[in-house]
Amino acid sequence: MSRATPLQTVRALAAGYGPRVFQVRGWVLAAIVLAPVGLMLAVSAAFALHGDALPPGSALAVFHTILAKVALPILALIAAPAGIREDLEQRTLPLLLTRPAPAWALPMGKGLSWFAWGAAWIIIATLGLQILGGDAGLLPGRIGALVGAWWGELAFVALLGLTFKRGTLWAALWLFGWENLVAVFPPFLQRLTFTHYIESLAGSRGHSVGATELLAQAQVNTEPWLALVILFLAGLVFWAACGWKLHATPVGLAGSEAEG
């Protein structure tokens, strides 16, 4: 009797569900990442036609304020429910759970195609942003920051979606609430945010802190390589927790949890 290894399981799901990214949800994700960059490029072209240029630091502002703090969380909030949570809601999960494959590998396998799709558009957007200017030496760090945070945030939202009935709401509160609120709390708490690691990798935006952020605490620093490792490991831990949750929770034909 054959059975699937964890690696086979992840590969099978990533390949099997891969075509799903070319549907509406996938193109919405691409538009969310590309729209702000495209808009900035259009504005920049309009300025150039009048012999002007965008203010210095515009690209950095778009990166930190739009891509990292708005687009990336929205991406995760849209993509994660298309993962294993979707099978739970559409009652197709029993079809997967009755295969001789490790149940704990299913969430990551289902999320991998969305991660790859989102990462591709994030890289394209970051490269597009580079056209507006900025230190080319920082480009790898920026790409690493966004892709690393995308990996972590996608797994984080997937975990909350699998753990709580209103998981997406809790995830939104974390990504849009806590991530911004933490700036006025004691500095060490910044390490419990994706934003901290993005800024550690992509370069601090400390110089751009304005009057509205006067309450902000001093920023703590993490070495860029360590920030990337932490984002990667955090993602792995969140996927593992998703896997453990699925493995340990009885899921019946109705898609709901049962008390075993």
Place this chain on the structure above:
Amino acid sequence: MIKLDRASLRYGAVLGLSPTSFELPDGGGIVGLLGPNGAGKSTLLQLLSGLLPPSGGTVELFGQAPFRNPEVLARIGLVPEGDRLPVGLKGRGWLRMMGRLSGLDGAPLEAAMAKALDTVGMSERADLPFQRMSKGMRQRMRLAQALLHGPELLILDEPFNGLDPEARLTLMALLRNLADGGTRVIVSSHILSEVAQLTDRILLLFRGRLLAEGGISEIRQLLDRHPVELRLTGESRALARWAVEQPELVAMALEESAAVLSIRNPRDFLPRLQSEAAKGGLPITGLDPLDLNLEAVFQYLTKDHA
């Protein structure tokens, strides 16, 4: 092959299956899991297919507990109830994924897919997206995924629901072939005649309890013993005159243009009624069985048990 020892399942405070014990030996054949809606059929199938662990007692398939156990899951195939398939995927691609999740790959996977699709008659249409397949085609694809890895035990939950008569007969023939080939098939249904066409071995469930295990002829006998109600529409007085001469008649009520008969042994009574009507000897325009269904039998059975 299957052994339940006082296995029960609770959904919170609700008892889905009372402590149940039975054994099914190795080997092929079809077993019907029979009971009205809400009897606990799906609950039992979920225990057998390893989706849910029992709240009490033990469930063993091939000597092991099936819950999250790949060694057991590699030997069973499940066709769940309902029209559930992932949206936005094509049949063949999805089937390939399900095969890989069973540890198949390369040439063996392609051969298994070809065999499963051929068995269910979907070889030519497997490249369609699920949303462009008919209900019957989607049911065949669900069956194909369950057959892909050559299971020794095939579990089908209400597989005939929503199928047209032709698809129903095709599926029945397919299940008989599989059973003849050595696969043990468990089919749940709330329709007695469906199960009767497939097998004589049944498990009777009612309100979360296993009432009986055995031959379908015993159920037929219970049906015969239990008076059933029939409404004959037509000239009520003429119908009544004919009915009082029948030995199966237990009670009768006359309506304006119908006679409601309470009769025993419907299998003797109905052919005679049909024959008389065909000869033109009965002014009958309609026949409605009022309680000639499984629910009535089960109510009768539970009264017997009480």
